[in-house]
Amino acid sequence: MSCYNHSNPSTFLLMGIPGLEATHFWIAFPFCAMYVVALLGNFTLFFVITTEPSLHLPMYYFLCMLAGIDLVLTTSTVPKILSIFWFHSHEIGFECCVVQMFFIHSFSAMESGVLLAMAFDRYVAICKPLRYIAILTNAVVTKIGLAVFVRGISLLAPLTCMVSRLPYCGPRVISHSYCEHMAVVKLACGDITPNYVYGITAVTIMVGSDSIFIAISYILILQAVLSLSSRDARLKSFSTCGSHVCVILVFYTPALFSFYTQRWGQNIPAHIHILLADLYLLVPPMLNPIIYGMKTKQIRGRVLRPFYPERSRLGFGPH
Template identity: 95%
Template sequence: MSRYNHSNPSTFLLMGIPGLEATHFWIAFPFCAMYVVALLGNFTLLYVITTEPSLHLPMYYFLCMLAGIDLVLTTSTGPKILSIFWFHSHEIGLECCVVQMFFIHSFSAMESGVLLAMAFDRYVAICKPLRYTAILTNAIVTKIGLAVFVRGIGLMTPLTCMVSRLPYCGPRVISHSYCEHMAVVKLACGDTTPNYVYGITAATFVVGTDSIFIAISYILILWAVLSLSSRDMHLKSFSTCGSHVCVILVFYTPALFSFYTQRWGQNIPEHIHILLADLHLLVPPMLNPIIYGMKTKPIRGRVLRLFSPERSRLGFGPH
């Protein structure tokens, strides 16, 4: 711990993954691979959807929002984590720390909101197919996107303002790979009760509300699908929703585990907490475009035509 002793009033020191410092160099390789795959996958997804007119539908607009959010989340953390692991660049300025915290938490809230919007999209498509185009117009999709954006910004702006106004004294060593809210608040020497209360309330509101409505949407979808007599319709409906369910599980499972173990899992080693928190911001952005690329036939076909034009012209693409 001696190399982390630090009292510069204008900077913090990020430890990386406490307890695994000796393996930071090697851990950085899979982290770098995940970051690169996330960048390539999400940029490809954005390009394919924006350039293919047949994909200009609400479902794919929401997928574009998800890809954009994932790019922000990975870019706000990935480069700094890699610089810590490979180049021992532990320092981060107070302003940069607050900005990173703002992007991480606000865009995580936005991602949760987009997943809820996508669940609503699937509910309308399966339970009210004849009214789909009337309900999910371009104007409504735009308003949903703006609401998701405003909610994320509105909830997390007070959080970061409160953190920036806290007094910090003594060594500013953050036991984390990035500026996570609770990890930074622990270093303050003033009254941090409002920060803890607001942080837990905001996180519970976002995750709790969104997950409940997502669950309700899929219960209604399941009820509607099981009432259909056609086995083919069953398979088609489950296939349509399968990719979205995978994305939801990939996002919420590590997020909830990391969130609750950090606060109440005292028996779990600290490096497990931090490793899960790092993976939460790298794994979902990496897997989302892969899952949608594999499970969504129009996207899979367009990607194949993009990277294998000769194969597509010869008729080997998906039909």
């Protein structure tokens, strides 16, 4: 890469979970199980949405984007974590470390953007149902997807380039299971203030703006739902948003905890912070397809069709 500093070390050493080295072998089993569930769930979600014509709607296109992002997030980190836990393969090349960091942070930014897009989709579906198809056309959905992708790349590319240009003349041991930005930057022997400020600012602006717009969407949705005269209509509207709210909480809660404790959580034991940071990259990708599979009857019906062909047809209805 053009911003690569040739004085950088050729390799780093990832510790895994500091303080829990003796239990790495056993911790790897639940990690592996969650990874397999995440792979199967998101591949299934992706396959079901792309092959079922009745699911070719904006809501499911965004869900497909979410599944693809989760697959990248888990696959860019978990195999290396498992190799550390099971095979003591702690070494990672410097450029591989930077690339992994880029995928983790940029695709996390993309996931936040997709969650915002899904909140907008629910707002249009509930508050402007008669204009839903006219507003969220395939062209608009494509533009939203491109905007989410470009924002994630453009926001995090400077950060990884800044990391590559720092001089590293001290220990090569990263106190983490993967190449998290601040865990790597702390090993530099130069001025890390620009990295620190840019990282905090970028994440705060991105998560803050996305959270505000998501909250506004759901305030408007809540107002619209409460104004409905039919109790069944209110329950149905709440049900369609319930799965999305669960996914938002599952993503943002551990993400913000992991990010801010890495900078200010000195009183939190390292093994607790690192373990939660690892689970942040595993739990949301594992739970997202389960939550949507259970809460969305169209997806549930399509998945069950091969097993209960006469009953799964009941799972399909109008959007």
